[in-house]
Amino acid sequence: MTLKTEHFALNLGPVHPSTHGVFRLIATLDGEVIVDIEPVVGYLHRGIEKLAEGRTYKENIPFTDRLDYLAAMSNNLVYAMAVEKLAEIPVPERAEYLRVIMAELQRIASHLVGIGAFIQDLGAFGTPILYMWREREKILDLFDMVCGQRLHYNYMRFGGVSHDIPDEFLPALAKFVDRMPGFIDEYDQLLSENEIVLVRSKGVGILPKDLAINASTSGPVLRASGVKWDIRRADPYSIYNRFEFDIPICTGGDSYDRYWIRMKEMRQSIRIIKQAMEQLPKGKVLNKAPLRLRPPAGEVYTRIESPRGELGFYLVSDNSERPYRFHIRAPALINLTALRQMLIGWKLADAIIVFGSIDIVLGEVDR
Amino acid sequence: MTVAISGEDLAVKLEAQFPASIVKSSPDSLTVKSEFLLQVAWHLKATPELGFDYLTSITAVDYGNYFELVYHLMSLEHNHILVLKTHCYGRDEPVAPSLVSLWQGADFQEREVYDLMGIRFDGHPNMKRLLLWDGFQGHPLRKDYSNDT
Amino acid sequence: MIMFNPNSFGHLAALPPDWPGNFWLHLMAFTVIILAFVLITAIIFIWLERRGLGRLQIRLGPNRAGPFGLLQPLADVLKLLIKEDTVPTKADKLVFWLAPIVALAPVLMLFAVIPFQSGALLADLNIGILYVLAISSLASVGVFMAGWASNNKYSLIGAMRDVAMLISYEIPIVISIVGVILITGSLSLTEIVGAQESIPFILLQPLGFLIFFLGSLAESNRTPFDLVEADSEIVAGYHIEYSGMKYGTLMLTEYAEIIAISALVTTLFLGGWQGPLLPPILWFFIKVAAVFLLSVWIRGTIPRLRIDQVMAFAWKFLLPLALINLLVTSLQVVLWPEASLWLIVFLNLTVMAILILSWSRFFRLGGERIEV
Numbered sequence: 001m002t003l004k005t006e007h008f009a010l011n012l013g014p015v016h017p018s019t020h021g022v023f024r025l026i027a028t029l030d031g032e033v034i035v036d037i038e039p040v041v042g043y044l045h046r047g048i049e050k051l052a053e054g055r056t057y058k059e060n061i062p063f064t065d066r067l068d069y070l071a072a073m074s075n076n077l078v079y080a081m082a083v084e085k086l087a088e089i090p091v092p093e094r095a096e097y098l099r100v101i102m103a104e105l106q107r108i109a110s111h112l113v114g115i116g117a118f119i120q121d122l123g124a125f126g127t128p129i130l131y132m133w134r135e136r137e138k139i140l141d142l143f144d145m146v147c148g149q150r151l152h153y154n155y156m157r158f159g160g161v162s163h164d165i166p167d168e169f170l171p172a173l174a175k176f177v178d179r180m181p182g183f184i185d186e187y188d189q190l191l192s193e194n195e196i197v198l199v200r201s202k203g204v205g206i207l208p209k210d211l212a213i214n215a216s217t218s219g220p221v222l223r224a225s226g227v228k229w230d231i232r233r234a235d236p237y238s239i240y241n242r243f244e245f246d247i248p249i250c251t252g253g254d255s256y257d258r259y260w261i262r263m264k265e266m267r268q269s270i271r272i273i274k275q276a277m278e279q280l281p282k283g284k285v286l287n288k289a290p291l292r293l294r295p296p297a298g299e300v301y302t303r304i305e306s307p308r309g310e311l312g313f314y315l316v317s318d319n320s321e322r323p324y325r326f327h328i329r330a331p332a333l334i335n336l337t338a339l340r341q342m343l344i345g346w347k348l349a350d351a352i353i354v355f356g357s358i359d360i361v362l363g364e365v366d367r
Numbered sequence: 368m369t370v371a372i373s374g375e376d377l378a379v380k381l382e383a384q385f386p387a388s389i390v391k392s393s394p395d396s397l398t399v400k401s402e403f404l405l406q407v408a409w410h411l412k413a414t415p416e417l418g419f420d421y422l423t424s425i426t427a428v429d430y431g432n433y434f435e436l437v438y439h440l441m442s443l444e445h446n447h448i449l450v451l452k453t454h455c456y457g458r459d460e461p462v463a464p465s466l467v468s469l470w471q472g473a474d475f476q477e478r479e480v481y482d483l484m485g486i487r488f489d490g491h492p493n494m495k496r497l498l499l500w501d502g503f504q505g506h507p508l509r510k511d512y513s514n515d516t
Numbered sequence: 517m518i519m520f521n522p523n524s525f526g527h528l529a530a531l532p533p534d535w536p537g538n539f540w541l542h543l544m545a546f547t548v549i550i551l552a553f554v555l556i557t558a559i560i561f562i563w564l565e566r567r568g569l570g571r572l573q574i575r576l577g578p579n580r581a582g583p584f585g586l587l588q589p590l591a592d593v594l595k596l597l598i599k600e601d602t603v604p605t606k607a608d609k610l611v612f613w614l615a616p617i618v619a620l621a622p623v624l625m626l627f628a629v630i631p632f633q634s635g636a637l638l639a640d641l642n643i644g645i646l647y648v649l650a651i652s653s654l655a656s657v658g659v660f661m662a663g664w665a666s667n668n669k670y671s672l673i674g675a676m677r678d679v680a681m682l683i684s685y686e687i688p689i690v691i692s693i694v695g696v697i698l699i700t701g702s703l704s705l706t707e708i709v710g711a712q713e714s715i716p717f718i719l720l721q722p723l724g725f726l727i728f729f730l731g732s733l734a735e736s737n738r739t740p741f742d743l744v745e746a747d748s749e750i751v752a753g754y755h756i757e758y759s760g761m762k763y764g765t766l767m768l769t770e771y772a773e774i775i776a777i778s779a780l781v782t783t784l785f786l787g788g789w790q791g792p793l794l795p796p797i798l799w800f801f802i803k804v805a806a807v808f809l810l811s812v813w814i815r816g817t818i819p820r821l822r823i824d825q826v827m828a829f830a831w832k833f834l835l836p837l838a839l840i841n842l843l844v845t846s847l848q849v850v851l852w853p854e855a856s857l858w859l860i861v862f863l864n865l866t867v868m869a870i871l872i873l874s875w876s877r878f879f880r881l882g883g884e885r886i887e888v
Contacts, residue, residue: 033886043499118806123820130573196819216472235369314426329424337474345885349822
């Protein structure tokens with residue numbers, strides 16, 4: 001006698017402790033096994049692209065902070081680079097080095113949150129994430145020293161950065177960079193060989209290489225699937241071609257690899273910061289652009305390697321002081337494209353793990 | 368260093384394959400007619416020397432008379448990038464072919480373009496709004512959208 | 517191996533005293549005392565857990581309500597008492613109302629047979645262990661009632677997981693205790709404590725202790741088995757829709773259960789109330805607190821398992837090990853009753869080490885992707 005079962009739809013609703021924001025996942029379940037999944041986004045849509053068309057270029061810089069609010073320096077950077085390319089504004093050397101230092105510090109901070117939230121979703125009730133936030137506090141204190149803000153920095157300007165670093169910044173940064181590898185070793189020791197982490201995330205939610213390329217994934221998710229593609233190496237922007245760093249890749253494409261890649265990237269970021277600190281020249285930090293900048297008519301697509309993936313800005317200018325089109329290529333949204341194929345056949349508990357390992361930020365997904 | 372493929376060079380190569388498909392070519396970009404978009408894209412993906420296996424981004428711009436769809440295509444192996452454009456006419460129901468069958472990455476991005484600009488994509492498996500809710504009227508990113516309507 | 521003569525323990529049997537109204541008054545008085553004990557211990561242990569978890573997570577834990585946050589649990593109880601008691605519209609009202617009571621009652625009944633001091637317990641049943649095992653299975657009924665009556669898919673999933681887990685972990689727990697029973701020769705808890713005069717059973721039955729402890733962690737839904745109320749997946753599981761004192765009762769059930777388990781572990785493996793210098797009741801409390809802190813430590817350290825991994829752990833790892841432990845113990849009791857205790861300790865520890873190391877090599881926890 002066959003048992004009659006029926007699938008039921010479960011709403012992992014917008015308000016949920018583990019959806020990293022307001023993200024809705026409508027899962028059709030057969031017992032605990034996921035049969036179908038449909039992501040619903042848009043709960044944090046603020047219309048940034050439309051709002052930006054009504055403001056001058058400089059007034060749009062704070063908007064970019066609020067996109068991916070966990071990696072605001074990267075957003076500032078790519079927008080500043082895009083407008084500088086459009087209006088052909090040169091950037092002084094010292095500003096370039098400062099930008100790299102800030103961007104890499106931001107990468108470490110963002111990965112700390114990403115890994116911490118991932119382990120929190122695994123169920124380790126708070127211990128790993130709080131340990132990582134202890135380090136993140138130090139990074140936020142560094143940012144506070146430079147620009148007075150801990151989350152929405154508004155630091156980069158067209159033609160450089162807004163403030164030079166104070167005197168106490170470099171010693172504090174040196175102290176942080178000295179001690180951080182020890183802390184990463186501590187997390188490694190606690191988490192990477194942990195039986196339960198391994199058994200919950202190894203082999204779970206595999207993203208094969210072909211699908212990863214076809215679904216336009218980027219960032220750590222793409223590198224975890226075996227594609228050696230990092231924009232800092234493939235299409236170097238700013239002064240990244242002066243630094244030596246490795247691009248870690250993993251071949252499995254499962255959730256554990258995505259976690260592992262982020263740990264390794266943190267170490268490489270520290271390497272870059274050390275080199276940038278040594279080579280930091282003296283000089284001014286800003287080639288001041290006019291307040292109401294009128295770039296010549298044209299379009300530009302600039303991209304950087306943000307902690308989530310390839311963050312790109314497509315700007316169209318019609319020689320007025322407001323952008324004609326302000327489009328953001330959001331890596332978090334596009335990394336979600338293959339979510340359905342990654343999740344079907346796994347259990348409900350795995351959905352949260354896989355979703356957490358992609359590490360999205362809703363501000364960027366919804367804009 | 369990523370090489371930006373010149374639209375003019377590519378236009379010369381494509382004229383032979385797809386006559387009368389090119390609308391405009393410049394060093395920065397290549398514009399084709401929307402009827403030929405799917406075939407040109409397939410050709411760009413399948414040809415080994417071009418090998419555009421990665422769709423970086425899809426955007427739409429509202430120029431008043433027409434909508435311009437901008438595709439940034441990339442090849443990971445050859446490390447080159449191309450800007451492919453097409454125009455859609457008509458304000459009420461502009462239509463363009465969907466590229467989901469070639470690159471799955473087009474899925475969410477085309478839904479977003481439909482949501483915010485109103486361009487329908489033929490052949491998309493799930494043509495629904497993405498960021499706004501299902502009953503929303505209008506397409507906000509258009510230049511003639513106003514909150515009062 | 518020492519065999520214990522049940523007749524020598526006549527003085528430990530708790531005879532009803534010569535009170536006016538005798539048996540029933542004694543029963544009611546001590547029921548109230550035990551209830552008070554459970555509630556007060558629960559409050560202390562809640563404080564211990566929150567501060568302990570806080571220190572493990574490099575933060576302070578509650579420190580506002582009273583010095584060192586000592587009044588925090590009291591504040592929580594007050595808050596829960598005055599909160600609105602919401603009932604979902606489509607919920608099964610009677611079952612919804614009954615579920616916390618049905619969940620709490622068996623756990624409280626567990627304390628009736630635990631010896632707090634020589635001669636101090638509510639009912640000296642000579643089938644003490646059997647009573648404990650039978651009653652502890654009833655707690656899952658309350659949980660399932662709560663999950664079903666809430667009319668909420670999340671609670672249903674949580675309740676289903678809970679029932680599956682509880683049924684699976686009963687068997688290894690029962691079998692692991694049989695080793696202790698064999699050594700003692702009796703099911704009565706007072707005699708088991710008495711049999712540990714010379715050496716606590718944790719040394720004689722290390723594998724039994726491990727299996728019992730892990731199985732009980734699963735029974736009481738503590739990390740790493742807290743997927744029943746997994747915050748990050750099913751948002752609090754079976755007690756999603758509960759608020760106010762009903763929620764307080766369910767939380768109390770959880771803490772009372774872990775206290776009961778700590779008390780059981782103390783009685784069965786750590787020697788109960790025995791110990792030098794300090795009064796026995798204090799020793800009992802210290803041992804219970806130590807076991808509880810061990811479970812808090814585990815909670816603060818490791819992530820949680822998935823349901824199919826939890827079941828695999830019970831059926832494929834704990835159960836075979838429990839059976840082998842039973843086999844080894846029975847062979848020792850039958851063939852070597854006069855052997856030196858420390859030799860048996862050494863033998864059992866070696867057997868445990870070999871078993872765990874070799875079994876974990878062959879044991880796979882993972883569930884694979886299912887073709888849909």
